[in-house]
Amino acid sequence: MRMLIFFAVVLGVVGGIHLYLWRRLVVATTRPGTRGRRLGGLAVLALALSVPVTLALARGGRAWTAWAAVWIALMFYLLVALLLAEVPVALALRRSRRPAPPPDRSTTDAAGTDTPTADTPTTDTAAADLQRRLLLRRGAAIVAGLTAAGVTGHGIRTALGPPRLDRVQVPLDRLPRRMDGFRIALVSDIHLGPLSGRAHTTRIVAALNRLDADAVAIVGDLVDGTVEELGRAAEPLRDLRSRHGTFFVTGNHEFYSGAAPWLAELPRLGVRVLANERLAVDGLDLAGVHDVAGAEQDAGFAPDFGRTFAGRDPARPVVLLAHQPVQAYEAARHGVDLQLSGHTHGGQMVPFNLAVRLQQPVVSGLGEVDGTRVYVTDGAGFWGPPVRVGAPPEVALVQLRSTA
Structure with a gap:
């Protein structure tokens, strides 16, 4: 029973981490309905499923199961890097957002009465904002990925090296x-x-x-x-x-x-x-x-x-x-x-x-x-x-x- 509870907790945590990675590495960096978003989602799902499979087969398993477990470390350091990037990315997005062009103060109806208009951004402005968000999120994803890969690679070399x-x-x-x-x-x-x-x-x-x-x-x-x-x-x-x-x-x-x-x-x-x-x-x-x-x-x-x-x-x-x-x-x-x-x-x-x-x-x-x-x-x-x-x-x- 204790092992079942343990694995249930692990699966819940792993699922939550992969949901966050999907949102930051796939949803935030691709446009809706694109092939890249669909393929990215499938890749994250496959990686999420690989964790319990690797843990189940690791005991007494073959070398490939140990190498497959590298994703567990990479997943964790990706999570840390992306979380650390949340605040600076949010501030950059806020600073880069262009204000909508000033609206007309009023229009005149048929009776000659002045009526306020809505502050609605133009289509071009919305498209530019989307492009800036994509660029910032992609940049954050690339930096997080390189950081996680570097830390994990160093960790592999250390683990397989001689003991101090x-x-x-x-x-x-x-x-x-x-x-x-x-x-x-x-x-x-x-x-x-x-x-x-x-x-x-x-x-x-x-x-x-x-x-x-x-x-x-x-x-x-x-x-x-x-x-x-x-x-x-x-x-x-x-x-x-x-x-x-x-x-x-x-x-x-x-x-x-x-x-x-x-x-x-x-x-x-x-x-x-x-x-x-x-x-x-x-x-x-x-x-x-x-x-x-x-x-x-x-x-x-x-x-x-x-x-x-x-x-x-x-x-x-x-x-x-x-x-x-x-x-x-x-x-x-x-x-x-x-x-x-x-x-x-x-x-x-x-x-x-x-x-x-x-x-x-x-x-x-x-x-x-x-x-x-x-x-x-x-x-x-x-x-x-x-x-x-x-x-x-x-x-x-x-x-x-x-x-x-």
Whole structure:
């Protein structure tokens, strides 16, 4: 039911956006009854229908579905550009409107009485006004189209490019002095799929190995497809190197893709799955919980903080791997020192980072929730359109510092 409501809302929003685009890109730039207006209307209708079709076929689909999703990004930035143009275009239209020629003050009827006349613009004036409106609206449409195409093109290049490195130092009060400088290579939201295959994994593995970390953490959303579809693309994970190993927790997309087969496959690749469990890594506890989406599929996949932290020594610092930053509220109640998360993509496309703030307590970088520090990586992949604007792909090196 929740998914049906979600898709109904999405379809309503998409329909409204395309109606606006039709009015500004077609109706406002063409004359009534022309072939251009009819063809433009059909094109906008086809693009509107492509959005739900693309979303429905994207999971486990082929590369063409990912490229088709580019229209979603282009659609959004067209909308933004056209909305920003509304006020200046309206002012330009108002200034350019020619006043009608002054009417005769009166005419004389048969009885010799003066009668006022109507202020009616001439046909030539109306035609000139229409032409000016068409020129201004066409100019605005061209500028909006070029702007949207430029932003989207830059976003595609960014999304498909190499991940940047973010370094952060996090002081932990309970961290033993001998562990000062402990380094965790962090990655999230790799999103292996139609466009992000084996080469994508190989590039990320190389970036993580260059960090020479004490541990590697993959905090969910590794895949957008089944083991059968993406098993080969995930194989380079076996080449990850660190002193204490590689650790993984589920994200919501693992549950969309079939979590159980992946939880069986990853240990074969040398990746330790932390499924609501905790283990000792030198002088700290490293813990991991399932994503909140697991509870919707099976009670056994629900995040279980009570089980994860049962019998914990409160004197030892705890680093928790949890896909969504919102899980930090529960983590804080269990005395977690640091939570490492992903999920947000840093918003992926500005200004969606503002919308993410309505759902997650931390969108990107280092924050704090009820006394628990939370570091959120922007992720190394993308979901939906292969576009990133204002939030480039990222891997992170989290260095723990002792305050003792």
